[in-house]
Amino acid sequence: xxSSDGGKEVKTAFxxxxxxxxxxxxxxxxxxxRNQINPPQYSPVRLSFIETNVDKSSELIFxxxxxxxxxxxxxxxxxxxxxxxxxxxxxSYQGTMPTSHDFNKGLASADSLPLLIxxxxxxxxxxxxxxKEVFNCKLFNKERQVDKSRVTCVRWLPGVxxxxxxxxSSGQLYVYNTDLQTTxxxxxxxxxxxxxxSVSVFTCKTKSTRNPxxxxxxxxxxxxxxxxxxxxxxxxxxxxxxxxxxxHWLRQELTTSFRSYFGAFLHCAWSPDGYYVAxxxxxxxxxxxxxxxxxxxxxxxxxxSWINCxxxxxxxxxxxxxxxxxxxxxxxxxxxxxxxxxxRQPPPASRPTSLPTPNSGVxxxxxxxxPSSAKTSKSPLTNKFVNLTLGGDKKDxxxxxxxNISFTSKSGSTNxxxxxxxxxxxxxxxxxxEEVPLLEPLICKKISNERLTSVHFLEExxxxxxxxxxxxxxxxxxxxxxxxxVT
Amino acid sequence: xxxxxxxxxxEIGSDQFPPNEHFFGLINFGNTCYCNSxxxxxxxxRPFREKILQYKxxxxxxxxxxxxxxxxxxxxxIANQKKKVGTIAPKKFVxxxxxENDLFDNYLQQDAHEFLNYLLNTIADLLQEKSLTSKSAKxxxxxxxxxxxxxxxxxxxxxxxxxxxxxxxxWVHELFQGTLTNETKCMNCETVSxxxxxxxxxxxDVEQNTSISxxxxxxxxxxxxxxxxxxYCEVCCSKQEAQxxxxxxxxxxxxxxxxxxxxxxxxxxxxxxxxxxxxxxxELRLYNTSDDAVNKDRLYDLVSVVVHCGTGPNRGHYxxxxxxxxxxxLFDDDMIDKIEPSTFEDxxxxxxxxxxxxxxxxxILFYQSREI
Ligand SMILES: [Zn+2]
Numbered sequence: 001x002x003s004s005d006g007g008k009e010v011k012t013a014f015x016x017x018x019x020x021x022x023x024x025x026x027x028x029x030x031x032x033x034r035n036q037i038n039p040p041q042y043s044p045v046r047l048s049f050i051e052t053n054v055d056k057s058s059e060l061i062f063x064x065x066x067x068x069x070x071x072x073x074x075x076x077x078x079x080x081x082x083x084x085x086x087x088x089x090x091x092s093y094q095g096t097m098p099t100s101h102d103f104n105k106g107l108a109s110a111d112s113l114p115l116l117i118x119x120x121x122x123x124x125x126x127x128x129x130x131x132k133e134v135f136n137c138k139l140f141n142k143e144r145q146v147d148k149s150r151v152t153c154v155r156w157l158p159g160v161x162x163x164x165x166x167x168x169s170s171g172q173l174y175v176y177n178t179d180l181q182t183t184x185x186x187x188x189x190x191x192x193x194x195x196x197x198s199v200s201v202f203t204c205k206t207k208s209t210r211n212p213x214x215x216x217x218x219x220x221x222x223x224x225x226x227x228x229x230x231x232x233x234x235x236x237x238x239x240x241x242x243x244x245x246x247x248h249w250l251r252q253e254l255t256t257s258f259r260s261y262f263g264a265f266l267h268c269a270w271s272p273d274g275y276y277v278a279x280x281x282x283x284x285x286x287x288x289x290x291x292x293x294x295x296x297x298x299x300x301x302x303x304x305s306w307i308n309c310x311x312x313x314x315x316x317x318x319x320x321x322x323x324x325x326x327x328x329x330x331x332x333x334x335x336x337x338x339x340x341x342x343x344r345q346p347p348p349a350s351r352p353t354s355l356p357t358p359n360s361g362v363x364x365x366x367x368x369x370x371p372s373s374a375k376t377s378k379s380p381l382t383n384k385f386v387n388l389t390l391g392g393d394k395k396d397x398x399x400x401x402x403x404n405i406s407f408t409s410k411s412g413s414t415n416x417x418x419x420x421x422x423x424x425x426x427x428x429x430x431x432x433x434e435e436v437p438l439l440e441p442l443i444c445k446k447i448s449n450e451r452l453t454s455v456h457f458l459e460e461x462x463x464x465x466x467x468x469x470x471x472x473x474x475x476x477x478x479x480x481x482x483x484x485x486v487t
Numbered sequence: 488x489x490x491x492x493x494x495x496x497x498e499i500g501s502d503q504f505p506p507n508e509h510f511f512g513l514i515n516f517g518n519t520c521y522c523n524s525x526x527x528x529x530x531x532x533r534p535f536r537e538k539i540l541q542y543k544x545x546x547x548x549x550x551x552x553x554x555x556x557x558x559x560x561x562x563x564x565i566a567n568q569k570k571k572v573g574t575i576a577p578k579k580f581v582x583x584x585x586x587e588n589d590l591f592d593n594y595l596q597q598d599a600h601e602f603l604n605y606l607l608n609t610i611a612d613l614l615q616e617k618s619l620t621s622k623s624a625k626x627x628x629x630x631x632x633x634x635x636x637x638x639x640x641x642x643x644x645x646x647x648x649x650x651x652x653x654x655x656x657x658w659v660h661e662l663f664q665g666t667l668t669n670e671t672k673c674m675n676c677e678t679v680s681x682x683x684x685x686x687x688x689x690x691x692d693v694e695q696n697t698s699i700s701x702x703x704x705x706x707x708x709x710x711x712x713x714x715x716x717x718x719y720c721e722v723c724c725s726k727q728e729a730q731x732x733x734x735x736x737x738x739x740x741x742x743x744x745x746x747x748x749x750x751x752x753x754x755x756x757x758x759x760x761x762x763x764x765x766x767x768x769x770e771l772r773l774y775n776t777s778d779d780a781v782n783k784d785r786l787y788d789l790v791s792v793v794v795h796c797g798t799g800p801n802r803g804h805y806x807x808x809x810x811x812x813x814x815x816x817l818f819d820d821d822m823i824d825k826i827e828p829s830t831f832e833d834x835x836x837x838x839x840x841x842x843x844x845x846x847x848x849x850x851i852l853f854y855q856s857r858e859i
Contacts, residue, residue: 009581150829171831222829236634243772262786263768282768284700304694304701306766329766330696432784433774451696467838 011334011445012203016335017390018316019477021445024461026081027473035101042067043120043150044308044453045101045465050103051074054110060458063115063129066099066469070117072129074079078461078475089129096121100153102412107428108159109236109385113180118151124166126178138182140166145187146212147172153225157249159233163213167223167237174212181210190215195374199247214252219243225267230274238265244279244289258289258296271322272314278324286326288338295428298342302441304330313457315476320344326463327452334441347428348435381401448472495572498825504571505812511565512821514576520820521599522581522591524805525606525851528791529819530562531809532570532741532853538658540566554606555613557583562764574821599793600690601747607659607687617757646730663687665739668777671712673720674728679719683736688743688851695763696838698742699852700774702765707734733779738785742771742854749800758800762846764836767792769828771854787854794834795850805850808834 006183012023048063060075070226076082092100096119104114113130122144128135141147149170157163157175167173190202193214202215220242228235229246234255237245245257246266246443263282270277276297277289286300286307320340327333424430450466465471496504512521529535543559557580565575588605656664670681691702709732712718717727735836746765749758769789776783790810797803806819808826817824836848 240769262772282698282766282770283772284698305696305698306768310600329698329764330701425786449839 008446009183010331010449013446014182014443014445014447016477021462021477022475024078024473024475025236026459027066027076027078029071029075029082029084029471029473031069031071031469042467043097045467045469045471046100047454047463047465048101048103048115049456049458050108050113052108052110052113057410061103061113061129062463062471063101063103064465064471065468066116067099068093068097069469070101072100072113072115075141075458077458078473082473088477089127089132091127093119097109097122099151102154102156102164104161106156106159116154116156117152118166120150122149122151123146123458124154124164124176140182140211142183143185145184146174148174149222154224154276155226155228158228165226165235167218167226169222169240171217171222171239171241173216173218173237175214175216175225176211176293177209177213180213184211188212188215194252196254198243198257199245199252201252205446216252218245218247221264221346227268227270227277229270230272234274236268236270236277236279238279238281240264242281244268244277244287246277246291256291256294257429261285261286261299261430261433263306267309269310269324271312271313272317273319276322278310278312278326280310280326280328282306284328285311286324286334286336288324290343292410293428295345295347295435295470297336297345298437299433299440300324300326300334300439300441301337302326302334302336302444303328303332306329309418309454310456311457313462315457315459325455325457325462327455328453329449331446331466332444332446333447333452333455333464334440338439342437342439345437348431370486401459428452493826495823498757499814505814508571508811509546509565509568510811510823511568511734511821512574512818514574514578515820516576516578516581517594519577519581519772520805521597521602522584523577524793524818525599525603526558526561526580527807527809528578528793528853529603530565531791531811532855533790533844534662534741534855536562553584554580554583554587554615555610558606558610572823581614596747596803598800599795599805600688603688603743603745603793603851607663611657611659611687614659615655618655618657621774651849659687660685662741663743665689665735665742667733668736668779669731669733670777671718672716672730674730675721676720676722676727678720678722688745690745690747690814693746693748693761693765695840697763697765699765699767700771703744703773704745707732714789734775734780735773735783736777736780738773738776738780738782738856740856740858741790742773742787742856744852744854746848746850748795748848748850749821753819760795760797760799760803760846761764762837762848764838765849766835767831767849767852771794784815786857787851788857790855791853792834792849792853793851796847798846806847813826 014021045064045066045067050061052061060077062075063072070091071087073087075427086485098117099120100118102116107114111130113128115127115129117125117127119125122141124140126138129355147168147170149168152169153165153167155165157165162178163175164178165175167171189205191205192200193203194201198219200217204210204212208284218237219239219241223237223239226235233249234246235249237247239245242260242262242264243257246255247253248255260281261283265279265281268277268279275291277291278286284301284303284305284307287296288296288298291293303326305328307326310324310326314322317467320343322338324336324338325333326336394446426432426435447464448466450468452464452466454465456463460476462474463471464474495510513526515523534716539559539562540599541561542555546556546559547555550605561577561580591597606717664685667684667686668681669684670679672679689706691706693702709730712729712731717726720727720729748761750761752759767789771787771789772784792808793807794808795803795805806817808815808817815828817826834847834849839845
């Protein structure tokens with residue numbers, strides 16, 4: 001059947017002012033079994049890259065999830081074709097599926113590559129694709145006593161090698177220590193630890209330190225994405241309640257927040273210098289927020305549907321000039337130039353607001369080290385064998401997307417989005433449409449027949465991923481002296 | 488049925504069950520799911536339900552049976568059930584509907600949007616008639632509305648009211664009526680003329696892999712009138728090329744959006760369904776408002792959705808998903824299930840044109856302004 005999509009052609013190359021970007025068909029990574037359509041319930045395909053140093057040269061490795069599978073491949077860049085026959089690791093799961101993953105940058109080496117994987121059933125697995133034989137996988141929240149809802153994002157804590165944060169669609173996030181006991185047969189009891197505005201922090205109420213170290217309740221909807229600032233000090237949290245909240249990680253406090261024009265925020269990214277946060281979501285807009293000015297500085301309109309991923313291109317970012325990319329359900333890639341003209345625009349003469357006071361900027365010297373983490377830095381490594389089929393509650397999993405769901409009691413709060421009042425409209429937290437510049441994209445191209453879920457910039461190319469599990473490589477404009485087309 | 492009831496109560500949790508709320512499935516009288524799905528969507532549109540129940544209170548002695556009295560009886564009946572969950576037969580309502588309109592007097596599947604349109608217009612007529620007779624005004628000069636022709640290019644499904652100032656707006660208009668402004672700019676003299684048009688719901692064209700916001704913007708995109716479609720300019724006193732666009736000037740309290748998923752294909756001489764994936768958020772503002780709109784950044788919440796399942800307008804099935812006290816429920820005739828918003832993914836449509844299989848796709852969306 002012919003496409004009835006207005007005959008819109010899928011672009012394999014496009015030109016911007018810096019030159020021509022080209023799709024490299026040989027550098028396409030995908031799951032070996034093609035042409036099967038993923039059910040709509042499948043999770044967006046995410047990309048994780050890691051650089052490992054072998055001798056003096058560095059090697060790129062990347063992971064992506066697709067349906068029930070997770071793949072780890074050497075990323076061979078723009079000069080070498082992808083070799084799909086030799087994955088570093090390939091895992092298939094039953095009863096649950098991978099939703100998010102993150103390599104441990106601090107521990108990555110030529111022979112070790114700790115990789116965290118979050119799952120739709122709420123579990124989190126720690127694997128090492130380079131030490132499959134000797135490394136015993138760990139499975140956190142295996143019994144689903146901590147949180148039964150879908151994992152939406154996992155991230156290693158910056159600068160801490162044995163702790164990670166995981167967000168769930170229940171609207172909660174948890175901090176785990178990988179050296180502590182993973183099992184949790186009883187639902188944990190929590191005690192309130194810290195409470196600011198829409199962010200509450202709890203610790204486990206036990207004599208000895210156990211996982212999870214902390215539980216955060218954030219906002220009034222599912223958490224959709226997490227992103228640490230380049231200096232590791234702040235965590236940006238996007239939520240289905242329409243807010244992006246920026247918390248000071250060590251102080252465990254809300255620093256600031258801003259609001260979508262409407263609907264959920266689905267993804268966010270920091271500018272390389274940490275001065276700006278970009279977000280995209282269900283209002284079809286990209287929104288750029290200034291950390292220094294604590295206000296939304298501009299919005300961008302070009303997408304025809306929800307935005308699934310935003311990313312700054314660090315090689316084209318310099319002070320007061322930023323290059324942002326976004327991809328979405330409309331199968332389009334948009335590139336945005338955010339320059340001085342936009343960033344220097346005075347804020348709209350708006351009424352005084354109740355913005356959270358900007359933090360003093362004084363570096364907190366209080367180190368809120370998780371309770372007694374030092375004592376357990378060496379884990380007992382009793383290493384129970386963890387089955388690859390994360391079997392926890394298969395029945396529940398299967399039923400998850402059918403209508404006749406019998407919901408067992410949920411842990412923690414539910415994920416109903418409570419309507420928030422509309423009082424923030426017209427404030428720097430959510431300016432009216434005409435109050436901040438509304439940018440047009442530099443380019444806006446349909447680059448796929450499938451919905452796009454990810455975009456990631458590398459030195460000599462960028463990579464996009466689509467819903468069906470294909471990862472495409474786009475070469476950057478080349479200077480005349482450098483290598484020509486890859487064949 | 489009994490199993491279903493207790494099942495739902497258990498699922499929601501008896502302590503979590505909304506107080507004074509009733510979830511009653513509607514029995515199907517032979518392809519009446521188009522009717523059931525719209526009735527449920529309207530029942531859970533709170534301001535509409537309240538007005539209907541008020542009407543019931545005021546009309547205790549009404550003898551004459553109308554579609555409105557039948558609807559009021561049905562809603563009253565549901566709202567006053569002892570049980571929280573169950574099923575009910577909308578028999579009287581369906582009989583009345585079949586008696587009043589030939590279109591629905593059969594056992595065929597009907598278009599849910601046509602039914603919604605007919606129902607709202609009929610209620611508005613009856614209310615106006617009543618307010619006129621109660622004022623002992625002149626005879627009934629209300630136009631007899633035919634339901635909006637399916638597949639027509641008419642995009643604003645307005646009450647074709649004679650703009651007779653005597654006719655007071657009813658609560659149907661207060662809830663659903665918005666105003667479009669139709670701006671035409673003559674390319675010769677650049678004069679802009681605008682004409683306002685009221686609507687009770689908006690029909691929007693759908694495109695593959697887009698959002699409802701995008702479809703609404705497409706609805707308001709600028710159209711050039713040229714060649715045989717030239718526009719007669721009063722200033723130039725001749726036919727001229729012109730640019731036309733239609734934007735929303737007055738935003739309704741309840742925004743009903745009809746996705747034009749049924750497209751007439753001449754080659755096959757029938758309607759086919761566009762199962763395109765069109766996403767709709769739980770929260771919405773409009774981008775296609777006119778510059779002089781007063782309430783242009785009104786924030787809407789999704790309250791109910793009529794979903795079409797299957798391949799064509801005269802086949803397939805209708806269900807509805809509704810929100811009640813923060814819970815989302817799926818009504819499939821007499822069956823009710825609690826669902827999570829994360830499963831709405833199943834009701835956006837199919838992301839790929841060649842994708843086959845069951846297409847359950849949002850057909851009518853009801854958004855309610857947060858202010859009311
Ligand atoms: Zn003219």
